[in-house]
Amino acid sequence: MAAVHDDHAHGHGHGHEHGHDDHAHGPPKGMMRWLTTTNHKDIGTMYLWFSFSMFIVGGLMAFGIRAELFQPGMQLMTPEFFNSLTTNHGLIMVFGAIMPAFVGFANWQVPMMIGAPDMAFARMNNWSFWLLPPAALLLVAAFFVPGGAGAGGWTFYPPLSVQMGMGMDMMIFAVHILGASSIMGSINIITTILNMRAPGMTLMKMPLFVWTWLITAYLLVLVMPVLAGTVTMLLTDRHFGTNFFNAAGGGDPIMFQHIFWFFGHPEVYIMILPAFGIVSEILPTFSRKPLFGYSSMVYATASIAILSCVVWAHHMFTVGMPVTAQLFFMYATMLIAVPTGVKVFNWTATMWQGSMSFETPMLFAIGFIFLFTIGGFSGVVCAVVPVDIQVQETYYVIAHFHYVLVSGSLFALFGGVYYWLPKWTGHMYDESLGKLHFWMSMVFFNVTFFVQHFLGLAGMPRRVPDYALQFADFNMISSIGAFGFGLSQLIFLAAVVKCIRGGKKAEAKPWEGATTLEWDLPSPAPYHSWVTPPVVK
Amino acid sequence: MKNETKVQRKASFLQAIKAVSWAFFGIRKKSDHDHDAATLTLGQVIVAGIIGAAIFVTSVLMMVKLVTS
Ligand code: HEM
Ligand SMILES: [Cu+2]
Numbered sequence: 001m002a003a004v005h006d007d008h009a010h011g012h013g014h015g016h017e018h019g020h021d022d023h024a025h026g027p028p029k030g031m032m033r034w035l036t037t038t039n040h041k042d043i044g045t046m047y048l049w050f051s052f053s054m055f056i057v058g059g060l061m062a063f064g065i066r067a068e069l070f071q072p073g074m075q076l077m078t079p080e081f082f083n084s085l086t087t088n089h090g091l092i093m094v095f096g097a098i099m100p101a102f103v104g105f106a107n108w109q110v111p112m113m114i115g116a117p118d119m120a121f122a123r124m125n126n127w128s129f130w131l132l133p134p135a136a137l138l139l140v141a142a143f144f145v146p147g148g149a150g151a152g153g154w155t156f157y158p159p160l161s162v163q164m165g166m167g168m169d170m171m172i173f174a175v176h177i178l179g180a181s182s183i184m185g186s187i188n189i190i191t192t193i194l195n196m197r198a199p200g201m202t203l204m205k206m207p208l209f210v211w212t213w214l215i216t217a218y219l220l221v222l223v224m225p226v227l228a229g230t231v232t233m234l235l236t237d238r239h240f241g242t243n244f245f246n247a248a249g250g251g252d253p254i255m256f257q258h259i260f261w262f263f264g265h266p267e268v269y270i271m272i273l274p275a276f277g278i279v280s281e282i283l284p285t286f287s288r289k290p291l292f293g294y295s296s297m298v299y300a301t302a303s304i305a306i307l308s309c310v311v312w313a314h315h316m317f318t319v320g321m322p323v324t325a326q327l328f329f330m331y332a333t334m335l336i337a338v339p340t341g342v343k344v345f346n347w348t349a350t351m352w353q354g355s356m357s358f359e360t361p362m363l364f365a366i367g368f369i370f371l372f373t374i375g376g377f378s379g380v381v382c383a384v385v386p387v388d389i390q391v392q393e394t395y396y397v398i399a400h401f402h403y404v405l406v407s408g409s410l411f412a413l414f415g416g417v418y419y420w421l422p423k424w425t426g427h428m429y430d431e432s433l434g435k436l437h438f439w440m441s442m443v444f445f446n447v448t449f450f451v452q453h454f455l456g457l458a459g460m461p462r463r464v465p466d467y468a469l470q471f472a473d474f475n476m477i478s479s480i481g482a483f484g485f486g487l488s489q490l491i492f493l494a495a496v497v498k499c500i501r502g503g504k505k506a507e508a509k510p511w512e513g514a515t516t517l518e519w520d521l522p523s524p525a526p527y528h529s530w531v532t533p534p535v536v537k
Numbered sequence: 538m539k540n541e542t543k544v545q546r547k548a549s550f551l552q553a554i555k556a557v558s559w560a561f562f563g564i565r566k567k568s569d570h571d572h573d574a575a576t577l578t579l580g581q582v583i584v585a586g587i588i589g590a591a592i593f594v595t596s597v598l599m600m601v602k603l604v605t606s
Contacts, residue, residue, distance in 0.1 A: 204574050295570040299560035306590050307561070327601040335597070342564055 027527065035130075038122035039527065040107045043129050045424075047104030048417075050132055052493075054096030057140065059486050061089040066482040068465055069475050082465035083151035084167075088139060090154030091171065094271070095178045096136055098405065101413050102274040103128075103185045106213050108424065110189060112518035112525060113207045115198025115534045120191035121184075128184040135177040142167040142174075153463060155260055156230075158245040158253045162237050169238070172231045179224045186217035186224075193217075198517070200536035204298070207516045208291060211298050212277030215305045219266050219273075222309075227263040230256060254319055261312035269308040272372075272404060273301060275412035276343060279365045281516065282419050283347055286362035287354030288513040293346040300339035300346075307336045317388045326385045333383035337376060344373055359511075360434030364415030367442050368408060375403025378453065393463075396456025402449045414441070414492065421499050422506035426524030429499040433491055440488035447481030553577055553585035561589060 027033040027042065034046060064085045068076050077085075107125070111118055119125045142149035147165025150156075161168055193214045197206070206214075234256070236242040243249025245256045276297075284291045291297065313321060313329040347369050356362070378400040382388050391397060414437070421429050451474040456462075460471045467475065509519040517536070521529050556573045559565045565573070 202574075293564070295567070295574075296564045299565055302586075303561045306586065307593070310590070310594055324598075324601050324605055327604060328597055331597050331600060332594075338562065342562070 040119045044104045044107030047100050051097050051101035058092035061085045066479040070479040079465045084149040098271050115530045116196035121188045128181045131181040135174040138170045138174040142170040179228045183224050186220040189217040198533040208280035209277035212273045216273045223263045223266045230259040261315045265312045266308045271409050275409045278412045278416040282361045282365040283350045285511045285513040287351045287356050289354040292349035300342045303339045318392045330385050361415045361419035363438040364411045368411045371407030394456035395452040395460045399452035422510045425500050427499050427503035428506050433495040437491040444481045444484035553581040557585040557589040
C-alpha cells in the first residue's frame with residue numbers, strides 16, 4: 001500500500017481516484033498528531049484523558065475537603081482556602097470531568113454507531129477540545145493569584161461573586177471558554193447525527209446512546225448561552241459599573257439565582273441523559289435481550305429534557321417566593337420524576353428473565369440503577385417545599401446529588417469505558433481488576449455518602465470547614481469512605497493502562513449479546529472506520 | 538413499510554397532540570408508535586411539543602391556584 005502510494009505521490013497529479021489514499025498516511029507522529037488531529041477517535045481519546053486528569057484534580061480537592069472535615073475544629077487550612085476547595089471541586093467535576101467525558105464518548109461512539117466516517121465538523125472538533133486545557137489552566141492557576149481562587153460556591157451567587165478578587169474573573173473566563181467548547185461540541189454532534197447516518201438508519205433505529213446525546217446536545221445549545229450571559233453580567237457588575245445584581249444600585253441578587261438555575265437544572269440532566277444512554281446500551285447486551293420499551297425510552301428522554309426547563313426554582317425554596325411559585329415548582333419537579341421512573345422500570349424489565357451475565361460493565365450498570373434510584377428519591381424528598389426548607393443548604397442535598405452524579409453519571413461512565421475498551425484498544429481489560437474496582441467503588445461510595453443523609457437531616461450545613469460536635473462520628477466515617485473511594489480509582493487507572501498496553505486480543509464483537517454497529521468493525525477500530533457506510537436493514 | 542408511508546402521509550394534528558401527550562408520560566404502545574413514526578412530520582411534533590409544554594405549565598398553574606384559593 002505504501003509503495004503504491006509513493007508512486008502516486010511522486011507521479012503526476014492524477015490524484016482523484018486516489019483521493020482517499022490520503023488516509024493511508026495515518027496520523028503524523030508525536031505531539032503534532034494530537035495538536036492537529038481532526039480524527040474523531042483521537043479527539044475522543046484526548047477528551048477522555050483530559051476528563052480523567054480533571055477527575056484527579058477535582059478528587060484531590062475533595063481529599064482536602066474531607067481531610068479538614070475528618071474531625072471538628074480547624075486543622076489543616078484557612079476557611080477561605082476550604083471554600084475555594086469546595087467551589088472548585090464542584091466546578092471542575094461538573095465542567096472538567098463529567099461533561100468532557102461524555103463528549104469523549106460521543107466522539108468515539110456516535111460516528112461508529114451510526115455508520116459515519118467521522119464527525120461533521122472535524123476541524124471545529126479539534127478546536128472544541130483544545131479550548132479545554134486553557135480553561136483548566138485558568139481554574140487551577142486561580143489558586144495562585146492574590147486573593148486566591150473563587151470561593152463563593154460553584155453556583156457563583158452574588159454578592160460574594162461580585163466582591164472577590166481576580167480569582168473570580170479567572171473562574172468566569174474559564175466558564176466562558178468551557179461554554180464555547182460545549183456549544184461547538186453540541187452543534188457538531190447534532191449535525192453529525194442528523195446528516196451522517198448510514199443508509200437505512202432511521203431516527204427510530206438509532207441506538208439509545210445516540211438518541212440521548214442528540215437530545216442532550218439540544219439542551220446544551222439552549223442553556224449554555226444563558227450561563228455565559230449571566231456570568232458576563234457578573235463580570236460587568238464587577239468591573240464596568242453595572243448593577244444587575246447589586247441591590248444598592250437597583251439590581252437584584254435573586255435574579256442571578258433564577259437565571260443561574262434556569263441553566264443549572266437542565267445542566268444536571270445534561271450530565272445524566274448520556275449516562276442513561278450508556279446504561280441502555282450495556283443492559284440489553286448483558287441481558288441478551290433487546291431494550292424493553294425502546295420508543296418509550298426515547299419519549300421519556302425527550303420529555304425529561306423539556307420538563308427540566310420549568311423546574312429550576314426548586315433550588316431556591318428558602319430564598320423567598322410567593323406560595324404559588326413554590327407550589328408550581330414543587331408539583332412540576334415531582335412530575336418530572338414520572339418519566340424518570342418509566343426509565344428505571346424499563347431497565348428493570350430489560351433484565352427480567354434475560355440470561356444475564358455479570359461482567360464489569362454490567363456490574364456498573366446495575367449499580368447505577370440501584371443507586372441512581374436512591375438519588376432520585378432523595379430528589380423527590382427535596383422537592384417537597386416544607387421538607388426542603390429544612391434540608392436546603394445542608395448535607396442532605398450533598399448526599400442527593402452525589403447519588404445521582406457519582407453513582408449515576410460517573411458509574412455509567414465507568415461502565416461505558418469497560419464496555420467499549422475492547423473496541424478502543426483491541427484488548428480485553430483485566431476482568432478481576434474491573435470487578436475489584438467496581439466493588440471497592442460501590443462500598444466506599446456508600447460509606448462516604450449514605451451517612452451524609454443523616455448529617456443533613458440532623459442539620460449540618462454544607463460548605464462549612466468546621467461543625468458542631470454531634471456530627472463528629474458520621475463525618476469521620478464519611479471521610480474514611482472518601483479516601484477509600486479516591487484510592488479505588490487508582491485501580492481504574494491501572495486497569496485502563498494495562499488494557500492499552502496489552503492483554504487478551506479482543507474479537508470484533510467480544511460481547512455476544514451486543515447488536516449495535518460498532519461491533520461490526522474490527523477491534524481495535526481502524527483509524528478511519530465506515531469509509532463506505534454500512535447499509536442498515 | 539415504505540409503501541405505507543406513501544399511502545397515509547401526514548397525520549392529523551390531533552394525532553400529533555396525542556403522541557406528544559403520551560411522550561410526556563414517557564410511554565407509548567408499540568403499534569401506535571409505529572403508526573406515529575410513519576405518519577407524523579417533524580414540524581408537527583415540534584409544534585405539538587411546544588403547545589404541550591404550554592398546556593403542562595398552565596395546568597400545573599391552575600392546579601396551584603385551585604389549591605391555594
Ligand atoms: C428524580 C429526579 C430529581 C429530582 C426530583 C431532583 C430534585 C432536586 C431538588 C429539589 C434539589 C434542590 C435541593 C436543595 O438545594 O434544597 C436538587 C439539587 C440538586 N440536584 Fe437533583 N433532582 C433529581 C435528579 C437529579 C439528577 C439526575 C442530577 C444530576 C445528575 C441532579 C443533580 C442535582 C444537583 C447537582 C443539585 C444541587 C445543586 C447545588 O445546590 O449545588 N439531580 N435536586
Ligand atoms: Cu434541579
